[in-house]
Amino acid sequence: MVIEGAALALQENPNLRFLLHGDEKQIIPLLKKHPSLECAAQLLHTPDAIKSDEKPSVALRQGRNSSMRLAINAAARGNSQGVVSAGNTGAYMAMAKIFLKMIDGIDRPAIVGSFPTLRKPCIMLDLGANVACDEKHLTQFAIMGKSYAQEILGVKKPSIGLLNVGEEEQKGNVAVQGAAQIFKKAKSTFNFYGFVEGDDIMKGTVDVIVTDGFTGNVALKTIEGVVHFIMTILKDVFKSSIFAKVGYLLSMHAFKKMATSINPKKHNGAMLIGLKGIAIKSHGGADAVAFASAIKTAAQFVSHDLNKKIEKNLEQLKKDLKK
């Protein structure tokens, strides 16, 4: 699906060029089917690959010649402008952190993604990179989220919400309580809305939702689960009577459009934000269409200077907190 996805992405954007890292025995036969991709791609052979259940520490030690590591190295050396992988998330993050390096002032990469809502898109982070976060990490996520909304979505003063179990001031754990104090103090840096709850994600209450990677990952996968649940039930509903069947046939076009708009695969390609380079993580279960969308995401980031915005916002935060 990586090769098929690259071919699809190239069809849409003929300016793309690819460095393909992997086993030539597997890749060459696949490339033969896509002559234009063959022209636009350079194959860098390695038989080694990181297994999906490999521990990040083991991957770091033993994965020196793995396709993942070589792809990250290529980006670190400037041979490519970004990396896309559907492989082991933990290993990918660990390698990206060490070899692409962190932006000064950011401690850990976070996974950021964009969600469709009833209003404008909402971006949320961290979606699973960091299971334990304190107020300092949440503050860095807020800076990165704000920069993302400004640079990529073009929102001038993004509103920022902290995901919590209630909107009232006294609610929550130590980390969100501490972060809320910092967000309130840094008035010229943050357009802080306050605490938001799980149902605010798809209401579109704010532009950016900040949360720890444990809660964010559970929320992300819960959304995928509910979408799958409702779609499955709806299919049964439309089969439940002859009227419903005819009804489905008549509304099918509109219905499929809706299903596509909320299909998590169409939103594939979450960014590891906070790194000096561009690293995109595709869902492990992605098909060619979904992987092409991850490649498109990477290309989109190349045309923006997100990191410059992050550095600028970090500077402002420093000044703001000194006041």
Next chain:
Amino acid sequence: MVIEGAALALQENPNLRFLLHGDEKQIIPLLKKHPSLECAAQLLHTPDAIKSDEKPSVALRQGRNSSMRLAINAAARGNSQGVVSAGNTGAYMAMAKIFLKMIDGIDRPAIVGSFPTLRKPCIMLDLGANVACDEKHLTQFAIMGKSYAQEILGVKKPSIGLLNVGEEEQKGNVAVQGAAQIFKKAKSTFNFYGFVEGDDIMKGTVDVIVTDGFTGNVALKTIEGVVHFIMTILKDVFKSSIFAKVGYLLSMHAFKKMATSINPKKHNGAMLIGLKGIAIKSHGGADAVAFASAIKTAAQFVSHDLNKKIEKNLEQLKKDLKK
């Protein structure tokens, strides 16, 4: 909506009797509209009420004559067999913990609820009572969840999953890692499935999902948010063309049935589990139908001896961990 809800619940179950705590000036005119409820209810007047934004500590000190406190007292004294409230959750929990008292071996009440899934119902706890939990709390939640599935849902050996950011053994934070060790050790107490993810909630992968109250609350409200989002989009979809409109009219009956089955209001009435008495928390924004469903939930618990099951399972856990 409390009086309307009680009247609805009584219509369905004429054996119910009510102690209504609150302001007679407000309640008497409403009761006049429901003669059969007037017969089945006793009004205990108090003008005091806990505000929705009152801090639990303040509610405890100053709320001695509040309707909430008096309703809990009545249950504690055996004048009623259970309490139902749609009021301030924090105050309700604090009062219930002190005046209804905890089951020996359980430190804190948890909020437990049942979710529709693609298979059998899944129960999950904690849904928001405890924002910070360690492995000991998660173990107590697992005991209570197991007992709930056995006693209320009739599942003999409920499978138990721990909500996490991945299924792999090394994933997660200190609390879920520690709890997983205990669940594995206590083999005769727990039918431990392993880690589950957000999308497993509505897949119905396990009978019981255990999580801390922060994550559980975000997951619960995220589900409500996605349901609301998809329903809103679907309504637009069905208006988008003349075909879709006719299609909706034909499939409306089946569609509404589906909407009802996933409507969070129909699942209103979460239990505060771990208390010696029965305390049901209704959603603050409940309407009469939803409040009636919370009353039905309370009545259902009266006919079961959930606490005996919890005590038995706690005993077994003790033996199991001594081995």
